[in-house]
Amino acid sequence: MGPTFSPCPKATVCFSPEQDCAVPIISEIDQSKESILVQEYTFTLGTVAKSLINAKERGVDVKVVLDKSQLHSKYSVISELFSNGIPIWIDNKPKIAHNKVIIVDNQKVITGSFNLSKTAEKGNAENLLIIENYPELVQQYVKNWEIRMSQSYQYAP
Structure with missing residues (x-):
């Protein structure tokens, strides 16, 4: 038997402001079944926060790593996420934690x-780029998320 290859990756793109890129993000979160790993520099979008909270309430394991700037950002959703039981880590080691990544069910990466x-x-x-059917790439993003989380501190107001 010959080597086994991953199925062909699938990529979906979105460009703002012409397109509302929050729509595909919320759609992917709403379809999640097991886990969502979030890594964000700026997180002030309430619609995405609500979608994550709904996923958590459905039993999805939601975890968030945020840049330290979100501790003092006027419109940050950090308190809303935390008060709804979503664990948050603050990535304060690098000068800026500028990642913009959401990993859904260890099967999809949303980045850009x-x-x-x-x-x-x-x-x-x-x-915005959504990548599916590329497990090797997804695992690299999961590994990086785990590294960033391990070098962060858990948020507690």
Whole structure:
């Protein structure tokens, strides 16, 4: 028998402000079944926060790593996520934790320049990429998420 290859990867793209890139993010979160790992620089978008909270209430294991700037950001959703039982880690080791990554069910990676903010959604020229059917790549993102989490401290108000 010959070597086994991953199925062909599938990629979906979105570009703001022409497209509302929060829509595919929320769709992927709403379809999640097991786990969601979030790694974000800026997280002020309430619609995505609500979707994560709903996923948590459905029994999905949701975990979030945020940049330290979110501790003092006026519109940060950190308190809303925490008060709804979502564990949060603050990545304060690097100067800026500038990642924008969501890993869904260890099967999909959502990444790009798109911050989870109204500015990214409605004002900035941003990109979003959703990658599926590429387990080797997804595992690299999971590994990086775990490294960032291990070097962060758990948030407690």
